[in-house]
Amino acid sequence: MSGLRVLVTGAAGLVGAEVVARLAGEGHTVLALVHKRPAIVRNDGEVVRTVPAGQSGPGLVSCVAGDVTKPMLGLTAERYEELAAGVDRIVHSAATTDFGRRWETYESLNVDGTRNVVRLASERxxxxxxVSTAYVCGERTGRVLEDDLDVGQRFGTGYERSKFLAEQEVRAAATPVAVVRPSMVVGTQESGVIRDFKNMYVVLKLFTQGRVRSVPGFYDALLDLVPVDYVAALICQVVNRFDEARGLTFHAVGAAPHTLLDVSNALAEYPMFEVPHYVSPSAFDVDALPPDERVYYRRIIAMYESFFRRRARFDDTNAARLAPWRPEATGVDYLRTLLDHCVRVGYLGRAEAGIGDVLRLTGGPR
Ligand SMILES: NC(=O)c1ccc[n+]([C@@H]2O[C@H](COP(=O)([O-])OP(=O)(O)OC[C@H]3O[C@@H](n4cnc5c(N)ncnc54)[C@H](OP(=O)(O)O)[C@@H]3O)[C@@H](O)[C@H]2O)c1
Structure with missing residues (x-):
């Protein structure tokens, strides 16, 4: 289907930028809600060309600056009404994905921000x-279905709790909805290219540089990594085939999760990398770590710790039915693709980054 008018929030983000570019490429008219960063840069670094709002049309992208945390997204009443009346679909991708933020930040952006977007969608x-996250499942173990939401799960991070509350807002909306839940968004299927090295990439840097050598966790814990191009393709397909997607949730996940042993084995193939070892959480003693490592642990690793003991497997029956293509089950090959890209662009393999560099990558000390 072509010729829709689609509003995309979080349009300059890692996922949002790919969605914007693809929707425009399919002939849709895209209204990109931007916030602080005005430029929409695709995952491969290409800057998306935009036109002034008055010149928008099929295949073109125009930007509107707004803030989802504010009533009416911080827009004038006139502009807000124009948006409500003038779009055929809304993709809500704006959020903070940082770990370790204060709860107020998650609540204001991820929960209240979603409520404001739901209100806009519901007007007409x-x-x-x-766009949610597969990790609304919290620390659940075993098979997680796309229909599952509140099963009394415990949350490992404030981020996932906020996304869980946001999904509840969406499910209660007085408008037709569909939810796409990516797991951990990483580099493209073919080349491993990734625009932003955030979250697990930061952890990987600490591991491979030997700054963190032991971590509480289990070698059979599962990490679900999903290529960014697949996530964007699935979101666009849900936009295009909304009649079939309506009321459904889609796990945008990898072909199969990786165990931490898979990850360790892949890291061990690179002679310049250090490889961390996992210690049973009950035996792990943070006070026994060397002083530097203790700092990294407390400031960064602790935020991600629950991921080193999780064993969730995401069922993606709905996504398999609708997705235009599927991530390939390439196992350790895909890990190599991701790592090779990190080495190629110099993100991994250099040891000169200090703790200040790592804190900057994670958004600074908190
Ligand atoms: N990346 C992942 O691994 C991952 C995994 C699972 C789910 N998800 C979900 O996928 C979605 C997109 O994530 P992403 O990785 O693309 O995140 P991202 O790169 O951090 O992008 C988030 C976008 O939200 C915008 N934003 C922040 N505050 C805003 C505000 N107050 N008003 C309007 N826009 C605001 C940001 O704009 P500024 O930078 O200009 O402030 C940015 O463009 C999120 O809903 C996230 O929860 C992501």
């Missing part, structure tokens, strides 16, 4: 595609 019953 505009179909809403909400």
């Amino acid at each position: 019953a505009v179909p809403l595609v909400h």
Whole structure:
């Protein structure tokens, strides 16, 4: 289907930028809600060309600056009404994905921000595609279904709790909705290219540089890594085939999760990398770590710690039915693709980054 008018929030983000570019490439008219960063840069670094709002049309992208945390997204009443009346779909991708933020930040951006976007969509019953996270499942173990939401799970991070509350807002919306839940978004399927080295990439840097040598966790814990191009393709497909997607949730996940042993084995193939070892959480003693490592642990690793003991497997039956293509089950090959890209662009393999550099990558000390 072509010729829709689609509003995308979080349009300059890692996922949002790819969605914007692809929707425009398919002939849709895209209204990109930007916040602090005005430029929309694709995952491969290409800057998306934009036109002034008055010149928008099929295949073109125009930007509107707004803030989802504010009533009416911080827009004038006139502009807000124009948006409500003038779009056929909304993709809500704006959020903070940082770990370790204060709860107020998650609540204001991820929960209240979603409520504000739901309100906009509900004004004129505009179909809403909400970008959530597979980790709304919290620390659940075993098979997680796309229909599952509140099963009394415990949350490992404030981020996932906020996304869980946001999904509840979306499910209660007075407008048709579909939810796409990516797991951990990483480099493209073919080349491993990734625009932003955040979250698990930061952890990987600490591991491979030998700054963190022991971590509480289990070698059979599961990490689900999903290529960014697949996530964007699935979101666009949900936009295009909304009649089939309506009311459904889609796990945008990798072909199969990787165990931490898979990750360790892949890291061990690179002679310049240090490889951390996992210590049973009950035996791990943070006070016994060397002083430097203790700092890294407390400031960074502790935020991700629950991922080193999780064993969730995400069922993706709905996504398999709708997705235009599927991530390949390439196992350790895909890890090599991701690592090779990190080495190629110099993100991994150099040891000169100090703790200040690592803190900067994670958004500074908190
Ligand atoms: N990346 C992942 O691994 C991952 C995994 C699972 C789910 N997800 C979900 O996927 C979605 C997109 O994530 P992403 O990786 O693309 O995140 P991202 O790169 O951090 O992008 C988030 C976007 O939200 C915008 N934003 C922040 N505050 C805003 C505000 N107050 N008003 C309007 N826009 C605001 C940001 O704009 P500024 O930078 O200009 O402030 C940015 O463009 C999120 O909903 C996230 O929860 C991501």
